Amino acid sequence: MNTQDHRIRSSSGQAVERLRELIFSGQLGAGSDHLESELAESLGMSRTPVREALLVLEGQGLVDVRPRKGVRIKPLSPVDMAEIYDVLTELESLAAANAAREGYSADDLQQLEHTINLMDSALEENDRGAWARADDAFHAELVQLGRNSRVEAIAQMMSDQVRRARLVTLHMRPVPNRSNEDHRAVLDAIAAGDADTAARVHREHRTAAKKVIVDLLETHHLSSV
Amino acid sequence: MNTQDHRIRSSSGQAVERLRELIFSGQLGAGSDHLESELAESLGMSRTPVREALLVLEGQGLVDVRPRKGVRIKPLSPVDMAEIYDVLTELESLAAANAAREGYSADDLQQLEHTINLMDSALEENDRGAWARADDAFHAELVQLGRNSRVEAIAQMMSDQVRRARLVTLHMRPVPNRSNEDHRAVLDAIAAGDADTAARVHREHRTAAKKVIVDLLETHHLSSV
DNA sequence: GCATAATTTAATGTATACATTAATGGATGA
DNA sequence: TCATCCATTAATGTATACATTAAATTATGC
Structure with a gap:
């Protein structure tokens, strides 16, 4: 997000990267x-x-630094x-x-469409890991199209925080069939330059996803993940 | 935001606080x-x-750390x-x-109303410094009523980033007479439990404010503040 | 035996010495 | 004269020794 291009040179940068991997892989567990x-x-x-x-x-x-604990x-x-x-x-x-207002061409939106196709394939093959990765990519690409670097940074941070929890929930929740219809509808609205529809459809998509996840956690009494 | 209660004990914490003061006071100038x-x-x-x-x-x-520069x-x-x-x-x-959905009583909203009154007084006395402080307080209190700690933290960060710029713009812009009508309308909608109106009115308020500030900067050719 | 106070201990917080690195300036060559 | 390479230098990056502090443990008084 901030510093190096490819090779992390400084130990400090390496530490950030490796600790993130340890956290997201669950090797450093929540709590x-x-x-x-x-x-x-x-x-x-x-x-x-x-x-x-x-x-x-x-x-x-991602962490709390608590002196002496x-x-x-x-x-x-x-x-x-x-x-x-x-x-x-x-x-x-x-x-x-904002993406809808940018007036992107079909060519500009090719990447996003490709990512949606990846999600379709993953669903057909019932590969939830691949689906999750493509879903992450979709949301990241969508946010990039909005051209607001602060929105990108914040969305990335929030997604990171959720990612670890998905280790737990991914195999518990229903297959997200509905999701891809929503994604395509958002893409279509952006392509059509219809900002209100793009925002409304995406809002509904995320609101539904929130309910699924929160209900899942509460049903299974997962007070923290 | 994160660590100490009142007395900052660690040098590190002191450094954060004092550097922030130096930045917001303009003693460490932009760029x-x-x-x-x-x-x-x-x-x-x-x-x-x-x-x-x-x-x-x-x-x-607030800063960019650039090795060797x-x-x-x-x-x-x-x-x-x-x-x-x-x-x-x-x-x-x-x-x-979200504040509107919380069903706050008039008593709960007293603080916010008080802050709006402060802004009124500041305007009458043409004290732009006092107005700015009260405006900050209004937005901070509003966000607190929404009860989402992440929204609070992000809004605080964004407000901080804007605060330094206001050193420059505060005395250039027109007297914000319109502002307080908007603030009261938001408060009324929250008190009435009307979430849609509260969000819509506030959105219009901020959108107008954005236009004023951005136009001001561009008109005066302030490519960076 | 229990509560409180003093001591110990184990962790973080800070200063400093040192390593590393990229920019600067100068020398050398064509 | 100009470009390239090397040496110098001045900054950041890292390791380590030390200071500080809060928790844990033991001792002491009641």
Whole structure:
């Protein structure tokens, strides 16, 4: 998001990247506590770059630094999830509306259409992992089309926070058949330059998704993931 | 936003607070570059806590850390300002809608009404500084009523980024007479539990404000503030 | 035996020395 | 004269030693 191009040179940057991987893969589980010195040792570097990385990750909402109690991988409650989905709903709908106003050509929107096709294939093959990755890509691409770098950054942060929770929920929820109709409707509205429809359809899409996830967490008594 | 209650104990926390003051007061001007060692000396501490503070401030969008070129106090272009206002418009309107749904009593809303009254007085006395502070307070209180901690945090960050620019624009723009009608209309809609109206009125309010500010910057050829 | 206070301990917070790196300026060559 | 390469330098990046602090544990008084 901020620093290097391809090869992360600084230890600090490496620490951010590797800690993110450990968090998203679940190796650093939600709610677990970790000492700076342990993390430093496991990453093969001194505490200094690890501390700097932890400050960055705290700013991204992924960890809580709690003096003398270790850094906690931030757990997400159903309330947190609802908050995050509400933010995503608003900002992505704004992005959809702005995208529609940009007057993109069919060619400009090819990538987004391709991503929707990927989701279709994933659904047919019942490959939920592939579907999730394509869904992430769809939302990221949509937001990019809105051309607001702050919206992009915030949406990315919120998506990151949700990603870990999906490790748990992905195989519990119903197959998201409905989703792709919504995605295509948003794409069509953008292509037609209809900002209101793009925003409205996307808003409904996200609102429905929020309900599915939050209900799922509450039904299964997952007070934090 | 994150750590201490009243007395900042750690140097790192002090550095964040004091650097923020220096930025918002204009003593560290937009676009200016500064060495870590200079900042450390002027704050009377070593580089370590200053570096940590700069990482936090970078996360808040207030500075850019550019290796070997010093940290730059992030300047805002008219495009940046438009982006920020768009984010604020969406999230505050969401907050207004959610506030309306909370079913607050007149008593709960007393603080917000008081703040609007403060703005009225400030306008009568033509005290733009007081008006600006009350306007900040209004928006902060509104967002709090929406009960979404992430919306609060993001709105705060965006407001912070705008605050420095207002040093320049505050005395250039027309007296914001219209503003308070809007504020009262939002308050009334919240009190009436009318979420759609609250969101719509607030959206129109912010959209108008965005236009005033962006036009002002462009008219005066302020490519960055 | 229980509560409170003092001591110990284990973690974070800070300073500093050192390593690394990219920009600068100068020398060397064509 | 100009371009390229090398050396210098000045900044950031990292490791480490040390200071500080809050929690845990033990000791002490009642």
